[in-house]
Structure formats: C-alpha cells, structure tokens
Amino acid sequence: MPNTGKPSQDCHLCRQRRVKCDLGRPGCQRCVKYGVECTGYRDQTELVFRNANPSTVKKRKKRTAKRDDAEANAASSSHSSGSTTPAASTHGELSSPPIFSHSTDLIPNPKRPDSLWVTLPPSLSEHWTSHSVPILLNVYSTLDFLNNAYRANPRDGPLVWAAHLFSRTYVTNIRYPTSMHKDSEAETQRELGTYLGRTLSSVGAALKSSQGAFRDDVLATVWILANYELLVGSLSRMEPLSPWHLHARGLYSLLKARGNALLYSDAGRTAFWPCYNMVQIQALVSNTECPPESDEWLGIIRNNLQDGEAYSLHVSIFITKCAHVQARILAILRLCDFRAAESEYQTLVSQFTEAEEELDEHLAASNRYSHDLDSYMNNLYSSAIVKGYHYIQLLANFLTHYPASKLSLEDLGAQRARCLQKTRRAAQDIINSVPWILGPLACGKDKSPKVLFDAMKMIWPLTSVYVLSTTLPEQKSEAEAALIFIGKEIGVRQALNTYPGRFPLPLEAEQPLGVVGPDSSPWAEEVG
Incomplete structure (x- = not known):
C-alpha cells in the first residue's frame, strides 16, 4: 500500500544516529564530519510503498523487540x-x-x-x-x-x-x-x-x-599520537625528526607548560607518569639529556610520595642520570676528543655506577615486585642498564687509541669485562620477561586488544637487546623472535623496524686497540 506518512529520506547512518542529514549526493557531509563514509540512501520505492501484510507487520514488531532487548543486554553487559x-x-x-x-x-x-x-x-x-x-x-x-x-x-x-x-x-x-x-x-x-x-x-x-596546555584531553591526545607512530613504525624515518620524536617532545612541552602545581594533585600525578615515561624513553633512544626540569619534578614527587610510586620514582631518577652520562659520552666521541675522554672518564663511570647503586639500595629495602608498574619499569630500568654500559664500553674502547692516556690497557680491559657482564645480565632480565608478558597471547589464551599495550611497552627494551653489540648472539636471536611476533601477530609495526638509526661514531670507539679481555677474546672480534 502507499506510504501515507512522511518517511525520512536521510541516509542510513544519519537515520541510525537520529541526526539531520543534508541529503548530499553521492554521500552526505554529515557522515564525512562524523569521520566515516556515507553508507547511502534507501531505495525510492521503499520510501513510497510499505508492505501492509499483517504477518509481515507482526514479524517486523518481533524483530524490533528482539533488537531492543539485544541493545539493552549489550548495554547491561558493558x-x-x-x-x-x-x-x-x-x-x-x-x-x-x-x-x-x-x-x-x-x-x-x-x-x-x-x-x-x-x-x-x-x-x-x-x-x-x-x-x-x-x-x-x-x-x-x-x-x-x-x-x-x-x-x-x-x-x-x-x-x-x-x-x-x-x-x-x-x-x-x-x-x-x-x-x-x-x-x-x-x-x-x-x-x-x-x-x-x-x-x-x-x-x-x-x-x-x-x-x-592544561587540558588533560590534549595531553592524552599527544600521548596517543606517539603510540600511533609505534603502530605505523615511523621511528626510523629521519630519526631525530621522526613524528614519534616530535610527539614525545610535544609531551615535554605540555608538561613544562602545565607547571609544578598539577604534581600536587592526584589527577595531575596520574597524567604526569605515562607522559614523562615517554619523554624519558625518547631521551634514551636519541642519546639526549632528560628535561632540565626533571630534578624539580621528581623532587616534588619524592617529597609527596603516593602509594605505588616509589619504584617508578627511583627508576626515573636513575634514567635521568643514565641519559646524562650517555649524552655526554656521545658528545665526546662525536668530537673525537681524547683529552675530554680521559679527563671525564672516571667521573662519568662513577656517576653511572653510583646511580645504579642507589637504585639497588632502594630495591633491597623494598619489595621489587609489589606494584603493577613493575614489569614495565623493570624492563625500562634494564634497557637503561644495557644502553648505559654499552656507551661506557665505547668510551673505554676509544681510550685504548690514546697513547698519552694514564689509563692502562689492563684497566680498560677490566672495565670492558664489567660492562659486558652488566649488559648481558640486564639483557637476560628483559628476555626472561617475554614469556610472562607475551605468553598468554602466544599460546592463544588471550586475543583481546588489551595485550597491545603490554606488547608496545616491550619494543624499546627488546630493541636495545637486539641492536647493541654488547649483548650475546642468543639474546639477540630471542629478542628478534619476540619483536617479529609483536610486529606480525599483535600489529605493532615499529617492532619490525628495529633499527631506529645509528649515530656516527669514530672507528676507535667501535674497534679498540688489540686489547684482550679476561674472557680471552679479542675486542675487535666481538664489538666489530
């Protein structure tokens, strides 16, 4: 029978959303603004005629009732x-x-x-x-x-x-x-x-x-953008100027603009940690200093410590000092400055080892695995150890080529052995965490999107194990397998882009002068 009412001519999605459609062809602009492609319009005959068969009407009412019940059940489940x-x-x-x-x-x-x-x-x-x-x-x-x-x-x-x-x-x-x-x-x-x-x-x-800058939704959006760049694997594009680095720096700019006042509130502290962790990872990846405000920010948190923050605080303090040491070593190596290398060698080594000892003292006095963030912060700490001792070894390698150095080849060889031991132990800690973090997904027990967050937090630690020369071949192999799994099975493309870029270093830092370490293997064979 003819439809004597005024049926809507709006597109399918606008009718479903119960909003006014502009009736644009081939698709309406309302859908474009909503962020989807317009699904089109009803057939004109459907607008003019409606089946008035009683049995059809009865079936339609039943379908409507079932749909309403389904929506109510879904909302209740949510x-x-x-x-x-x-x-x-x-x-x-x-x-x-x-x-x-x-x-x-x-x-x-x-x-x-x-x-x-x-x-x-x-x-x-x-x-x-x-x-x-x-x-x-x-x-x-x-x-x-x-x-x-x-x-x-x-x-x-x-x-x-x-x-x-x-x-x-x-x-x-x-x-x-x-x-x-x-x-x-x-x-x-x-x-x-x-x-x-x-x-x-x-x-x-x-x-x-x-x-x-004080809006949490703006801060959260920039944080999401940085994580989006990990999904698309853009970190290696024009390395220091890649979108990921720019978003991480944007997070720092927002934290700086927001000031210290928000660190005294629960909401401000909750917003601070994930963003500041991202800023610190950017410093480790790019071999740059952490923000100059770090000491002030972390000092406020130390003096107003909340439950569950102690371990994150001490790891963040350690990373701040680690970033300073590796940034200074990289600057010395890039300038090929032997005098500065020798004069600052002991100071840089002491700064790094003292920072490590301070964190170890905190761990000894507390339960290391008592907080939810520990798996993430443990791996972040271990990756900083891997990276920091790697750069100390590069500095020791470099000094073997300085004839005027007062440091003996034996002392430098002993430092190299210590660096290898520390690096490989920390790398193994990262490898050992993989089955626990990714195991449920690998064995098919958990296929939900929430495992993506855990996988994304593993990319930087695993990459540090895979790309640095001081880790063992079997550790590199296990790290590579985990990265491929994260990249292909979980969909984080950055895991397949494991070379974020190499910084040009003098050959002397990569290939020490014929020193044989305590393990009786030439440096050049392992490092080169």
Whole structure:
C-alpha cells in the first residue's frame, strides 16, 4: 500500500544516529564530519510503498523487540564490566559511540573489502568507527589517565579523532594480510590521513587557548599520537625528526607548560607518569639529556610520595642520570676528543655506577615486585642498564687509541669485562620477561586488544637487546623472535623496524686497540 506518512529520506547512518542529514549526493557531509563514509540512501520505492501484510507487520514488531532487548543486554553487559558509556549526542557533529562488552571482534566488511566491522554479541554488526573509543579504552584499560580524560570529554574534541586514528591503524595492521586488497590500500591511507589531520588540527586549535596546555584531553591526545607512530613504525624515518620524536617532545612541552602545581594533585600525578615515561624513553633512544626540569619534578614527587610510586620514582631518577652520562659520552666521541675522554672518564663511570647503586639500595629495602608498574619499569630500568654500559664500553674502547692516556690497557680491559657482564645480565632480565608478558597471547589464551599495550611497552627494551653489540648472539636471536611476533601477530609495526638509526661514531670507539679481555677474546672480534 502507499506510504501515507512522511518517511525520512536521510541516509542510513544519519537515520541510525537520529541526526539531520543534508541529503548530499553521492554521500552526505554529515557522515564525512562524523569521520566515516556515507553508507547511502534507501531505495525510492521503499520510501513510497510499505508492505501492509499483517504477518509481515507482526514479524517486523518481533524483530524490533528482539533488537531492543539485544541493545539493552549489550548495554547491561558493558555496565557490569566496568566500562563507561558516554551519552549519545543528537546535536553535535561528533558523538561518542556506546561502549559494549570487551569481547569485541573485528572482521572484514563483506560489502567493502577496504572496511571492517565490529561484531558485538548478540549478532549486532556495526562499522568499526562506532566503536573506536571502546577499542582504544580496551587497549589501555589499565591506564586511569586515559580513561579519566575520555570520561571528562566523551562527546567531541581531539580524543575522538585520535581514537579513530589509533583504532583504524590497529585493525588495519592486524587484518591487512587477509582482509585488505591492494586496491584499497590507497583509500585506507587517505582515510588515516584524514583522521591524523583532524586530530592535529583539533590539538592545534585547543592549544591556541590560554588553558589548552592544561587540558588533560590534549595531553592524552599527544600521548596517543606517539603510540600511533609505534603502530605505523615511523621511528626510523629521519630519526631525530621522526613524528614519534616530535610527539614525545610535544609531551615535554605540555608538561613544562602545565607547571609544578598539577604534581600536587592526584589527577595531575596520574597524567604526569605515562607522559614523562615517554619523554624519558625518547631521551634514551636519541642519546639526549632528560628535561632540565626533571630534578624539580621528581623532587616534588619524592617529597609527596603516593602509594605505588616509589619504584617508578627511583627508576626515573636513575634514567635521568643514565641519559646524562650517555649524552655526554656521545658528545665526546662525536668530537673525537681524547683529552675530554680521559679527563671525564672516571667521573662519568662513577656517576653511572653510583646511580645504579642507589637504585639497588632502594630495591633491597623494598619489595621489587609489589606494584603493577613493575614489569614495565623493570624492563625500562634494564634497557637503561644495557644502553648505559654499552656507551661506557665505547668510551673505554676509544681510550685504548690514546697513547698519552694514564689509563692502562689492563684497566680498560677490566672495565670492558664489567660492562659486558652488566649488559648481558640486564639483557637476560628483559628476555626472561617475554614469556610472562607475551605468553598468554602466544599460546592463544588471550586475543583481546588489551595485550597491545603490554606488547608496545616491550619494543624499546627488546630493541636495545637486539641492536647493541654488547649483548650475546642468543639474546639477540630471542629478542628478534619476540619483536617479529609483536610486529606480525599483535600489529605493532615499529617492532619490525628495529633499527631506529645509528649515530656516527669514530672507528676507535667501535674497534679498540688489540686489547684482550679476561674472557680471552679479542675486542675487535666481538664489538666489530
């Protein structure tokens, strides 16, 4: 029978979202602003005629009732799992999607091979962008900082675009070999470029405000951008100027602009730690000093210590001193300055070893494995040991070529042996943590996106074991296998990009002058 009412001519997605459609062809701009491709419009005959068969009407009512029950059950499941469900928006350009159960599955869209759907129980399929925020919050479910930022800004702003960018990249990395066609790769990159551009534009617009740097959602967005660069594996691109380095420096700029006052509040402290950890990793990777404000920031935390912070504090203090030592050694080696190498050798070695002893004293006086962050901070500490002693060995190598040096070849050889021992012991600690951190995923017990966060935290420690010459061949082999697993099975492309760039060093630092260490193997054979 003819449809005597006024059925909506809006596109499918606008009708589903209950927002006004602009009826643009071939797709409406409302969908573009929402961040998805318009799914099209109903057939015109569907708008004019409606089947009035009583049995059909009865079936339609049953389907509607079942759908309502399914949505209610999904919402109830989300609430019981502890997820926060932002309110839907009927007026804004962007609305946060509802958060469903953590058992979300990502599958290819059969109608569009370049797209993916999120399958949710019970049998409810929606385009993945409707659930990019819960996907991201699932990955970082243990990070209160990010969850708090989304809870305070659930409907719009840079965090929503960052969620689209991160989640789209993640599902693409996981599904690309089987669900993506070559023809759709360019379209995928254009889509990601749109999300990246809008995320950066939103951050830029927010920072134009005098209070922009104090917004937790802006800080969280820059932190997500840095993690996004690990997903795409960009760290090796133009190394010091790669996007990852720029985002890490952006985090430092925001922490500096926010000042010290926020460190006295619980929320400010929660936001500080993940961002400052990223800043410290950037210093270790680039062989640069930690921020000059580090002593002041860490001093405030030391004087106002909260439960669970002690170990993170002491590791961060150690990394600050380690970064200083390796940055100074690199500067000496780049200048090929033998005099400075000899005059500062003992001081630099003492600074590093004293910092290590201070941390060891703290560990001896406390339970090293008493806090949730220990696995992450343990590996961060071990990677700093690997890197720091590697550079001390390079300095000792360099001094073997200085005839006027007062340091004997025997003393330098003994230092080399100590560096090898320390480096390899710390590298083994990192290797030993792999089964515990990645084991559930490797054996198929845990396939949820939340393992991604743990895997991403392993990239830098494993890379330090793999690329530095002072670790054992079998340690390099195990680190390489773990990185390949993280890169291919978990979708973190940076794990497959294990050479973040080499700093030019004089040959004397790489190949010491014919000194034989206590292990009776020539230096040049192992280091070269």
